[in-house]
Amino acid sequence: MSMLDVDGLNVWFGKHLERVDAVKGATFQVARGESFGLVGESGSGKSTILRAITGLAPDWSGTLSIEGQPIAKKRPKTFFKQVQMVFQDPYASLHPRHSVDQVLGETLHLHGFQDIDTRVVKLLDDVGLGQKFRFRYPHQLSGGQRQRVAIARALAPEPELLLLDEPTSALDVSVQAEILNLLTDLRADRGLTYLMVSHDLSVVAHMCDRLAVMKSGDIVEIMSVDALRAMNATHPYTQQLFKASL
Template identity: 85%
Template sequence: MSILDVSDLNVWFGKHRDRVDAVKGATFSVAKGESFGLVGESGSGKSTILRAITGLAPDWSGSIVVEGQQLTKKRPKAFFKTVQMVFQDPYASLHPRHSVDQVLGETLHLHGFKEIDSRVVKLLDDVGLGQKFRFRYPHQLSGGQRQRVAIARALAPEPDLLLLDEPTSALDVSVQAEILNLLADLRRDRGLTYVMVSHDLSVVGHMCDRLAVMKDGEIVEILDVAALRAMKATHPYSKHLLEASV
């Protein structure tokens, strides 16, 4: 059973002569519990697809269906209990004047949860931080710790689907593996579904079951991870990406 069905998705920015077509005719499905990758060079439209799903890219056409519900231009509140997004830059995605407790507590309150104190503590434990980080501010955290807070915030509404926009690319190499392992553990423990954007094929090979290769706004090929590891792409651009990653 699929949790996400994207069909003939087009996303654009600007109007008339200033219009830029960022995504053209993208079609793919993601099964419940699967981890699905979107790969390609910068500007290929990967992150734009995630933004269209969440409603951050308002100009789109085609079909986006989440858990059987056809999305319209406006996302209902219930949508954000099902779908959450972790952004690339943990420095930009957290409010500098809000403590970790405020970030998580306000998110839980917004989604109507009770027993907020105990839920904040549980979220911090789940992402490997613990209570000692609860009243710290973003400037008191390392990049990896900030991203753990961002992941905790995304987990707060208890979503089924997490959209991961290059969640480790802004981090030091030594921290990247820790965050990827955390995400893998959370997926297993919570039965989550991931759609992960990355330009790094080794990350996708580690994290994903299948992947779509994007070039100039179009999906040129969908591979399973076994084909990726065996270097068995069919499209010339996919082959080029694989060869460049070796």
């Protein structure tokens, strides 16, 4: 059984003459334990698919299923124990007046965990920060450290599926590889499934098993990462993306 099934997904913004169709008939499956990439130019609909899955883009049609169970328009609390998202900008995704301890502790409390102190320490260890960062505030952290906290927060409910929205694009090049390697290790250690959005084909080649290429809201091609590395594309747009990445 797939971890995630997306079948005929349409997502739009606005109404009537102002309606914009951001995603049109997207269909793909992500197997349990797989890392699946969504690539394409800015505005192609990649991040909108993630937002539809989490309920942040409320106007959608089609079928979204987690382990064979259709996702309702109103997400139950149990959904967010199973599915979490890491956002692109680590500067915007953390509350500036909340310490790392508050960020992680409140998340654990919301999801009903009791041994919060022990879990906060373990989460910080798991993302390579350690206890010395526990009572720091976002302004006392580098971009990479903030993103590690954001990843720890996403891991707190012990999800099975992580949605990764360009998790390294706002970071310095020197830090990007560290975060990607951390995500690779966490996937292996925790048996996680990833759905990852990126405009960077080298990131997808490093992180993913398969990928879907998007253009103007449409999925134009689904291919293996081996085909990506061999620059073996069938759709003209994908071939164009490959040439642009050289």
